[in-house]
Amino acid sequence: MLNKQIPIISFVGFSGSGKTTLLTKIIAAFKEKGYRVATVKHDAHRFQMDVQGKDTWKYAQAGSDIVLINSQEKLAMIENLAKPISFEEVVSHIENVDIIFVEGYKHESPPKVLLVRRETDLELLPQLKDVIAIATSLPLQLEEVPVYDINDFNGIVHFIETKILGEKKHGSRK
Template identity: 30%
Template sequence: MTPVFGIAGRSGSGKTTLIEAMLPLLGARGLRVNVIKHSHHDFQMEPPGKDSARFRLAGAQEVMVASPYRYAIVHELRDAPEPALEAQLARLSPADLVLVEGFKQAAIPRIEVYRPALGKPPLHAEDRTFVAVVTDAPLEIGLPCLPLNDPARVADFICRSLGLG
């Protein structure tokens, strides 16, 4: 089974920016990395009016858009519940690591990206399952604290935690 590691935090904390910075570093280690991004908002993969959007709006359950460069599958849930993280992981191609942004309640090892200047309470204060905090301020919390501006150290921590080379 592919190792999975979560990156959680409040909106605007820098989760996406951290993952984006770590991806080339993990790739330089020879790791193939998949990412699942959870969103609480509706999103569109294709511009309105394009063929794939028209198919979806006409009632297709899934629409695949494919080119020589990439492909994407848009699956309409309609009245179905959002699939569990395990079901989403099962749809991904094989990889050495899956980073998961969001899914605050998932039972996976997770770090919190926390910026005290945002004025929002930290997740790690409410949820004791985090293994570390990535932050831009000194904290005394009893968990490892990693510098937000050093994605290489965060990537090292994740790899060590999961036993990846």
């Protein structure tokens, strides 16, 4: 079940549409306002976080299903999955933040900001549920959702604060 306590918003679009660039600006703006932020990146490929030859890599190579590393400032966990897990299971691991930003997971249920760089990118719009805004470099005007210039991250931040967070206080879980 999705964590209803923490608001979630996804940034979706085709590869190269600028999702990471826009999201890093939005994360920085939310942090500047005092929010605690979590970010989930969906990777359709097989990512590799552990560095060959390092201790954590050696533990995984030896057969450990879960490897955690902890310092005074960070905690990381790498878990080998027996089967793919759902989006809900992924976000269920997140606690103690004001908002969760997601890059990807086009077909999951959180509200979405669709990034559009080319006219053909608009083909995604009817395929997706819960698109609440579009960020684009094109001169678009749509009636069904608000359209923001892709460089207007402050406008998108304000939209997210009012539409997604509502009355929630800045940095309320700080």
